[in-house]
Amino acid sequence: MKFFIDTAEIEEIRALAPSGLVDGVTTNPSLIAKSGRDFMEVIAEICEIVDGPVSAEVTATNSAQMIDEGRKLAKIADNVTIKLPLTFDGLVACRTLVDEGHTTNLTLCFSANQALLAAKAGATFISPFIGRLDDMGIDGMELIEEIRAIYDNYGFETQILAASIRTVNHVKESAIAGADVATLPPSTLYALAKHPLTDKGLEAFLKDWEKTGQSIL
Numbered sequence: 001m002k003f004f005i006d007t008a009e010i011e012e013i014r015a016l017a018p019s020g021l022v023d024g025v026t027t028n029p030s031l032i033a034k035s036g037r038d039f040m041e042v043i044a045e046i047c048e049i050v051d052g053p054v055s056a057e058v059t060a061t062n063s064a065q066m067i068d069e070g071r072k073l074a075k076i077a078d079n080v081t082i083k084l085p086l087t088f089d090g091l092v093a094c095r096t097l098v099d100e101g102h103t104t105n106l107t108l109c110f111s112a113n114q115a116l117l118a119a120k121a122g123a124t125f126i127s128p129f130i131g132r133l134d135d136m137g138i139d140g141m142e143l144i145e146e147i148r149a150i151y152d153n154y155g156f157e158t159q160i161l162a163a164s165i166r167t168v169n170h171v172k173e174s175a176i177a178g179a180d181v182a183t184l185p186p187s188t189l190y191a192l193a194k195h196p197l198t199d200k201g202l203e204a205f206l207k208d209w210e211k212t213g214q215s216i217l
Contacts, residue, residue, distance in 0.1 A: 001175045004053070004161065004183035008035040008042050012186045013049050024052035026127075026163070026183040028083070028107070029059060040076060047077035053125075055105045057083035058093075066093035074102050081105050081124060086114050091121045098122035105161065112146040119156035125181065130174070131164035140164070141173045148178040168192050 002023035005013060008031040016022050025046050032039050043056045056076065058069040066089060070082040074097075081103040084090040094104045098121070105125040106118040110133060118126045128147060130140030147160050161181040162174035168191050171182050 063089040063092040129164035
């Protein structure tokens with residue numbers, strides 16, 4: 001499974017990039033607004049730090065303007081992925097941009113039917129929002145499983161990008177369900193490495209080592 005970091009905070013990305021765990025970055029208008037910086041500058045800077053796909057979202061709502069915005073975003077860097085809303089206009093724009101050789105990410109997916117349309121439109125990534133479905137009392141993981149089954153049935157190459165991840169269990173369950181990518185906040189990525197028994201074991205090892213009076217360096 002690939003890990004994308006869901007943030008527009010440059011320092012968070014710089015801190016995580018050397019780990020080798022960051023395969024890409026996803027952003028959205030809300031994250032950019034939170035950063036307080038110029039949209040185009042932020043995307044360009046992220047693309048310099050991360051070699052993998054960097055999702056930059058259009059803000060238009062009709063297909064013609066989405067296409068124009070997508071073309072402009074694609075000029076920022078070779079690894080920009082054009083992020084489009086999963087509306088009918090978004091699907092039309094996706095098809096055009098994909099035919100022009102651009103990578104795309106169709107976002108705000110909440111049903112298997114939407115995901116099917118995204119694959120038909122040639123989307124590189126589909127972003128089902130797990131957490132938001134859970135908030136409504138709907139099991140978001142079932143959506144991942146349904147999309148995986150449909151894509152496997154027909155050999156669609158669109159990658160399932162599990163989004164709106166809130167917990168480490170969301171990551172585990174997405175991996176089990178067959179998602180290709182998980183996009184998660186930096187805090188959740190750090191939390192994946194945490195376990196109380198690991199901390200306890202390490203503490204015991206260090207105490208025993210201290211008793212030896214030795215030093216590796």
